[in-house]
Amino acid sequence: MDRIDQYIKKHCSESIEELKQLVEIPSVSAQQTGQADCAALIRQMLQARGFTTSLLGEESGAPVVFGELRGTGDRTLLIYNHYDVQPAEPLELWETPPFQPTLRDGKLYGRGVNDDKGHFANRLLAIDALLAQGPLPCTIKWVIEGEEETTSANLTRQVNADPAPYAADACVWEFGQVDDQDRPIQHLGLRGICYVELSVETANQDMHSGIGGSIMPNAAWRLVWALRSIKGQDENVRISGFYSKVKPVSAATRLLLDALPDEGPALRQQYGVSGFLKGLTGGAPLRLAQAHEPSCTICGLESGYQGPGAKTVQPARASAKVDFRLVPDQDPDEIFELLRAHLDRNDFEDVHIELIAKERPAVTDPDDPFVRMVVDSAVDVYGTPMQVVPSIGGSGPNALFLRHHAFPIVTAGVGHPTMQMHAPNENLRLDLYEKGARHMARIIRRFATHAG
Amino acid sequence: MDRIDQYIKKHCSESIEELKQLVEIPSVSAQQTGQADCAALIRQMLQARGFTTSLLGEESGAPVVFGELRGTGDRTLLIYNHYDVQPAEPLELWETPPFQPTLRDGKLYGRGVNDDKGHFANRLLAIDALLAQGPLPCTIKWVIEGEEETTSANLTRQVNADPAPYAADACVWEFGQVDDQDRPIQHLGLRGICYVELSVETANQDMHSGIGGSIMPNAAWRLVWALRSIKGQDENVRISGFYSKVKPVSAATRLLLDALPDEGPALRQQYGVSGFLKGLTGGAPLRLAQAHEPSCTICGLESGYQGPGAKTVQPARASAKVDFRLVPDQDPDEIFELLRAHLDRNDFEDVHIELIAKERPAVTDPDDPFVRMVVDSAVDVYGTPMQVVPSIGGSGPNALFLRHHAFPIVTAGVGHPTMQMHAPNENLRLDLYEKGARHMARIIRRFATHAG
Numbered sequence: 001m002d003r004i005d006q007y008i009k010k011h012c013s014e015s016i017e018e019l020k021q022l023v024e025i026p027s028v029s030a031q032q033t034g035q036a037d038c039a040a041l042i043r044q045m046l047q048a049r050g051f052t053t054s055l056l057g058e059e060s061g062a063p064v065v066f067g068e069l070r071g072t073g074d075r076t077l078l079i080y081n082h083y084d085v086q087p088a089e090p091l092e093l094w095e096t097p098p099f100q101p102t103l104r105d106g107k108l109y110g111r112g113v114n115d116d117k118g119h120f121a122n123r124l125l126a127i128d129a130l131l132a133q134g135p136l137p138c139t140i141k142w143v144i145e146g147e148e149e150t151t152s153a154n155l156t157r158q159v160n161a162d163p164a165p166y167a168a169d170a171c172v173w174e175f176g177q178v179d180d181q182d183r184p185i186q187h188l189g190l191r192g193i194c195y196v197e198l199s200v201e202t203a204n205q206d207m208h209s210g211i212g213g214s215i216m217p218n219a220a221w222r223l224v225w226a227l228r229s230i231k232g233q234d235e236n237v238r239i240s241g242f243y244s245k246v247k248p249v250s251a252a253t254r255l256l257l258d259a260l261p262d263e264g265p266a267l268r269q270q271y272g273v274s275g276f277l278k279g280l281t282g283g284a285p286l287r288l289a290q291a292h293e294p295s296c297t298i299c300g301l302e303s304g305y306q307g308p309g310a311k312t313v314q315p316a317r318a319s320a321k322v323d324f325r326l327v328p329d330q331d332p333d334e335i336f337e338l339l340r341a342h343l344d345r346n347d348f349e350d351v352h353i354e355l356i357a358k359e360r361p362a363v364t365d366p367d368d369p370f371v372r373m374v375v376d377s378a379v380d381v382y383g384t385p386m387q388v389v390p391s392i393g394g395s396g397p398n399a400l401f402l403r404h405h406a407f408p409i410v411t412a413g414v415g416h417p418t419m420q421m422h423a424p425n426e427n428l429r430l431d432l433y434e435k436g437a438r439h440m441a442r443i444i445r446r447f448a449t450h451a452g
Numbered sequence: 453m454d455r456i457d458q459y460i461k462k463h464c465s466e467s468i469e470e471l472k473q474l475v476e477i478p479s480v481s482a483q484q485t486g487q488a489d490c491a492a493l494i495r496q497m498l499q500a501r502g503f504t505t506s507l508l509g510e511e512s513g514a515p516v517v518f519g520e521l522r523g524t525g526d527r528t529l530l531i532y533n534h535y536d537v538q539p540a541e542p543l544e545l546w547e548t549p550p551f552q553p554t555l556r557d558g559k560l561y562g563r564g565v566n567d568d569k570g571h572f573a574n575r576l577l578a579i580d581a582l583l584a585q586g587p588l589p590c591t592i593k594w595v596i597e598g599e600e601e602t603t604s605a606n607l608t609r610q611v612n613a614d615p616a617p618y619a620a621d622a623c624v625w626e627f628g629q630v631d632d633q634d635r636p637i638q639h640l641g642l643r644g645i646c647y648v649e650l651s652v653e654t655a656n657q658d659m660h661s662g663i664g665g666s667i668m669p670n671a672a673w674r675l676v677w678a679l680r681s682i683k684g685q686d687e688n689v690r691i692s693g694f695y696s697k698v699k700p701v702s703a704a705t706r707l708l709l710d711a712l713p714d715e716g717p718a719l720r721q722q723y724g725v726s727g728f729l730k731g732l733t734g735g736a737p738l739r740l741a742q743a744h745e746p747s748c749t750i751c752g753l754e755s756g757y758q759g760p761g762a763k764t765v766q767p768a769r770a771s772a773k774v775d776f777r778l779v780p781d782q783d784p785d786e787i788f789e790l791l792r793a794h795l796d797r798n799d800f801e802d803v804h805i806e807l808i809a810k811e812r813p814a815v816t817d818p819d820d821p822f823v824r825m826v827v828d829s830a831v832d833v834y835g836t837p838m839q840v841v842p843s844i845g846g847s848g849p850n851a852l853f854l855r856h857h858a859f860p861i862v863t864a865g866v867g868h869p870t871m872q873m874h875a876p877n878e879n880l881r882l883d884l885y886e887k888g889a890r891h892m893a894r895i896i897r898r899f900a901t902h903a904g
Contacts, residue, residue: 213775
């Protein structure tokens with residue numbers, strides 16, 4: 001692998017320049033900006049490497065870029081990435097503008113440098129290094145969608161309508177990361193998600209709070225009470241049936257969790273929190289709660305006057321964005337129905353719910369030979385064993401592919417704990433960028449020639 | 453009064469032009485804009501009528517304009533108005549820009565045309581009509597402040613530091629209005645207010661909801677639970693001691709309420725609500741609840757992501773604006789202390805409270821001779837008896853004056869039920885503008901010569 005590693009080292013800066021071009025396009029799916037431009041650039045970058053490409057679903061949303069590069073062997077690796085990014089707000093907290101990628105202190109800053117444009121560019125670098133040695137030893141199929149951050153509605157339509165193109169022997173997922181001591185991590189599952197907006201309208205207009213406060217319904221109060229009915233201070237979701245399909249965590253999963261380092265101290269420091277919910281302090285119980293139990297998060301609240309000082313107004317409208325993270329075998333459609341029934345039963349017929357996004361939970365077997373190979377080939381790059389984490393707290397459309405094709409899905413990438421994913425000052429460590437490409441090149445090589 | 457009425461009729465348009473000048477200055481106290489400019493214009497308008505004027509408290513907030521015009525008699529009438537306005541947001545709901553006053557269909561539209569610049573300009577018109585006949589028969593003292601909408605901190609400082617200038621035999625308050633059938637209303641009291649901002653910070657930054665949702669405290673949830681602890685779905689405030697100083701409503705007040713028309717149908721129609729809280733339908737019980745019971749209103753909610761689509765973020769910060777309307781003998785400082793104690797007792801030490809504004813409740817005796825005179829002189833103008841409403845749901849600094857001087861306070865003005873006070877498309881009916889000035893001129897004349 002020496003020549004491959006040398007190639008990667010030598011061409012890292014060029015690859016970062018390519019990444020910068022991607023980051024400069026504000027492809028925020030929640031705000032539907034820059035999507036076509038970014039898809040076109042992604043496609044162009046694939047074509048430059050010899051991929052045959054197509055754009056799918058241009059009429060129905062952000063285009064899905066699909067690329068294929070035939071290899072000499074008969075095995076096929078599917079790679080999944082996305083070119084959309086989270087909104088950059090709150091803008092005032094960025095040290096440099098989110099869509100003007102900036103290098104400082106060995107890091108590249110900008111929205112999407114890690115999640116997920118950095119991973120796309122990084123994998124291109126790995127493939128460049130392999131192509132410099134000759135044809136690829138296996139076929140690469142690559143799907144890069146533009147709605148991952150808003151839960152992949154267009155990709156879902158494409159895959160469900162025509163799943164055949166995504167057939168493969170194994171899959172590399174969008175991300176991968178090291179822990180706070182630079183030990184690589186293998187994440188084998190994702191939680192599902194049911195993302196809803198709750199909204200209430202209690203009058204045809206806002207009113208003076210002195211007039212309406214005592215006698216008219218207040219949208220903000222209705223929303224607060226409805227939310228409180230969904231989850232109480234004990235953190236338990238109070239929707240009847242919410243937990244009924246949660247599968248017990250297996251003994252194998254518990255063993256994996258027990259073997260992992262304690263994330264507690266790093267999380268406490270990073271987010272400036274003194275403790276965790278439910279009396280958790282760290283270790284396997286913290287990991288179990290984080291990724292193997294469902295959650296209910298208020299992502300946003302909005303009602304009435306939010307400016308400075310006092311406005312004595314009674315709001316006619318109020319809304320909240322809420323995500324439910326789901327674990328096997330919870331189903332987002334079913335959770336949505338349970339939520340509606342819960343609100344109706346609790347005298348909240350006036351609270352409207354919109355299902356904004358949904359994904360099912362899914363996991364990969366840690367004993368799969370492909371997983372073992374990926375974990376094994378990390379040692380050479382990172383100089384330390386890869387930790388196997390049975391599931392991560394986040395979500396993604398892995399279940400979408402697994403519904404049609406039975407392949408193992410692994411993670412491998414360039415992330416690190418303080419990369420500020422979904423937050424201001426998102427960043428990419430250049431040292432991990434080089435390592436990520438080296439690991440990816442090894443995965444492709446060994447995948448082509450091994451059972452894994 | 454014929455010549456006075458003729459003068460008013462003839463000079464109404466000029467007066468409206470003067471009002472427009474005032475409305476064009478966006479003197480939003482919550483946003484601290486245009487205050488000095490508006491105070492200067494108010495002062496200039498008073499000086500043009502021969503008032504001696506001064507600006508008080510320029511260093512400590514929006515200047516308080518004080519004017520005095522000596523009359524021939526020995527009685528003194530205090531008039532109270534304010535030149536600040538509520539924020540104009542949401543701007544998109546205005547049919548014409550809030551600070552570009554626009555005449556259409558017999559109404560003037562703009563922020564402050566009624567609350568309260570219209571009342572100031574209207575009283576100037578009444579005084580002009582009297583001055584056209586000769587010197588005023590009584591002395592007028594006029595205080596026009598610039599922080600009424602944010603509860604009068606600067607005026608409070610000025611009056612408490614030097615109450616002597618505000619000595620008077622009677623007082624006309626900032627507003628007055630007719631009901632939905634154009635019957636004039638006399639409002640004799642105001643509720644007090646304790647306006648607070650609740651805020652929670654649970655981490656040093658927002659985080660990915662997949663990472664923090666199950667294990668880290670969520671500021672929005674903390675806020676929701678804290679709010680729910682303050683008031684439940686039964687509309688009862690759950691703060692221990694909140695109701696303990698509420699005085700029972702007197703039999704006289706109940707009699708007044710029983711004599712008033714039913715506001716229910718008009719309120720239902722105006723705000724598009726099908727019913728009222730606590731099963732109220734209208735009549736005296738609705739009025740009792742509206743103005744003689746304390747209330748707790750969420751005026752604004754803010755946390756996390758509020759843009760379009762889905763952002764899977766766990767907010768580190770959340771805040772709510774809440775007003776408590778108070779009735780005799782509740783005290784806003786005491787309510788603030790009770791709220792703090794309530795939150796501490798209910799495990800919400802992390803919820804910070806800022807006291808943004810406070811005012812005590814106060815009422816005037818309906819049997820006062822001045823009140824009777826004002827009520828009586830309305831008949832001639834409006835052609836129908838004035839309704840005596842013992843208290844209005846809103847608040848104002850009446851208690852501030854009554855702490856130092858024992859005088860009756862009445863209302864008289866140009867408002868109407870759909871004037872959209874504190875809401876988009878605030879408007880002033882020109883027919884009521886003329887009537888308001890005619891009533892005010894009668895009040896000044898009869899006040900100078902009668903016991904009332």
